[in-house]
Amino acid sequence: MTDFFDALEQRDPSQREAALLQALPAQIAHAQAHAPAWGQILQGIDATTITTRQALAQLPVTRKYELLARQQAERAKDVFGGFSALPFGKTMPRVFASPGPIYEPEGVAKDYWRMARAMHAAGFRAGELIHNCFSYHFTPAGSMMESGAHALGCSVFPAGTGQTEQQLQAMLELRPSAYSGTPSFLKILLEKAAESQTALPFLRKAFVSGEAFPPSLRDWLAQRGVTAYQCYATADIGLIAYETSAREGLVLDEGVLVEIVRPGTGDPVAEDEVGELVVTTLNPDYPLVRFGTGDLTAVLPGMCPTGRTNQRIKGWLGRADQTTKVRGMFVHPGQVDQVVKRFAQVRKARLVVSGEMANDHMHLHVETDQGTDDLQAALAQAVRDVTKLRAEIVFAKTGSLANDGKVIEDARSYS
Numbered sequence: 001m002t003d004f005f006d007a008l009e010q011r012d013p014s015q016r017e018a019a020l021l022q023a024l025p026a027q028i029a030h031a032q033a034h035a036p037a038w039g040q041i042l043q044g045i046d047a048t049t050i051t052t053r054q055a056l057a058q059l060p061v062t063r064k065y066e067l068l069a070r071q072q073a074e075r076a077k078d079v080f081g082g083f084s085a086l087p088f089g090k091t092m093p094r095v096f097a098s099p100g101p102i103y104e105p106e107g108v109a110k111d112y113w114r115m116a117r118a119m120h121a122a123g124f125r126a127g128e129l130i131h132n133c134f135s136y137h138f139t140p141a142g143s144m145m146e147s148g149a150h151a152l153g154c155s156v157f158p159a160g161t162g163q164t165e166q167q168l169q170a171m172l173e174l175r176p177s178a179y180s181g182t183p184s185f186l187k188i189l190l191e192k193a194a195e196s197q198t199a200l201p202f203l204r205k206a207f208v209s210g211e212a213f214p215p216s217l218r219d220w221l222a223q224r225g226v227t228a229y230q231c232y233a234t235a236d237i238g239l240i241a242y243e244t245s246a247r248e249g250l251v252l253d254e255g256v257l258v259e260i261v262r263p264g265t266g267d268p269v270a271e272d273e274v275g276e277l278v279v280t281t282l283n284p285d286y287p288l289v290r291f292g293t294g295d296l297t298a299v300l301p302g303m304c305p306t307g308r309t310n311q312r313i314k315g316w317l318g319r320a321d322q323t324t325k326v327r328g329m330f331v332h333p334g335q336v337d338q339v340v341k342r343f344a345q346v347r348k349a350r351l352v353v354s355g356e357m358a359n360d361h362m363h364l365h366v367e368t369d370q371g372t373d374d375l376q377a378a379l380a381q382a383v384r385d386v387t388k389l390r391a392e393i394v395f396a397k398t399g400s401l402a403n404d405g406k407v408i409e410d411a412r413s414y415s
Contacts, residue, residue, distance in 0.1 A: 274404050345370040350409060
């Protein structure tokens with residue numbers, strides 16, 4: 001099989017959904033039994049009943065800041081805050097740290113971070129040498145790519161970051177056919193090569209992540225003979241989604257169950273609506289159940305033209321954590337949701353904070369077809385009850401608020 005990594009990529013969507021949901025109860029039960037944090041978070045949940053997406057949506061979303069808080073609270077007795085199902089030792093060869101710091105375990109499973117699928121879609125094949133410029137210290141990025149490359153049958157030069165001149169020398173002598181790393185560092189390497197009139201004709205493909213990869217940079221690389229593809233992954237989860245030759249969104253990995261929820265809540269949004277990406281993994285070593293990534297995205301309708309049948313997302317569309325401080329008080333997206341849920345007439349809301357610091361104003365824009373004075377007064381009181389702050393209510397036509405995932409918009413002037 002040359003075009004696809006394995007047969008899973010071409011499964012009938014209903015077969016994939018059935019397989020994921022069939023594996024879900026056992027994964028939740030395993031998390032409850034072997035990861036103390038999940039035993040507490042999911043206390044009282046009968047894992048055998050979580051067999052549908054509707055049932056899954058009733059479980060709490062655990063967001064990254066909550067994971068960090070638990071790790072910090074439990075640091076003295078468990079650096080992982082009770083989220084890891086593995087002890088130190090042979091089953092956990094490495095431990096990594098991402099900003100926070102949040103500590104992540106690495107298990108012994110082949111291609112633990114599941115990167116081989118995405119690298120295959122980027123054109124990487126067995127027998128090639130990959131110049132890996134992701135960091136090998138603290139964060140797992142370098143190990144993610146290396147383990148994926150090894151699973152494909154590739155060799156890896158562990159270049160890491162920095163040392164541009166030494167990197168170019170190694171590339172000239174080793175002649176790698178592929179690069180993995182951030183797109184910006186690849187651009188730096190190619191610019192440095194051009195400055196020194198050094199040709200790199202053997203470098204033809206790249207697999208990038210870790211930062212934005214706009215079409216303009218993709219085209220810039222292509223003009224210099226390098227075809228680059230991106231993926232979306234996190235240190236907690238590993239691969240979530242990856243780009244294909246179709247260049248239409250990112251295809252979800254086969255080992256994750258993804259939901260898009262309204263920021264500040266656990267409520268799934270409509271299929272075309274922007275919301276927070278929430279992931280449940282099938283990794284028994286570090287089980288994450290409804291893990292809120294804090295990133296905004298949306299489902300891309302239809303299937304990938306390459307023939308991969310898994311769902312697609314639009315990629316990274318911003319951050320979901322829109323908490324802001326107004327007149328000394330923190331206002332959270334979840335509070336806006338609390339207000340909306342009190343009124344059946346309201347379909348959607350967006351809180352806009354304007355003015356200048358220390359002299360700011362809140363306007364709650366709500367979509368409704370029943371914009372009466374009584375509803376306006378009731379909404380204003382609800383905002384005050386929930387946030388302890390005043391807000392003016394602005395009615396909007398159904399469907400008129402921007403579909404960008406923003407529940408709170410900070411439009412203040414900071415100059």
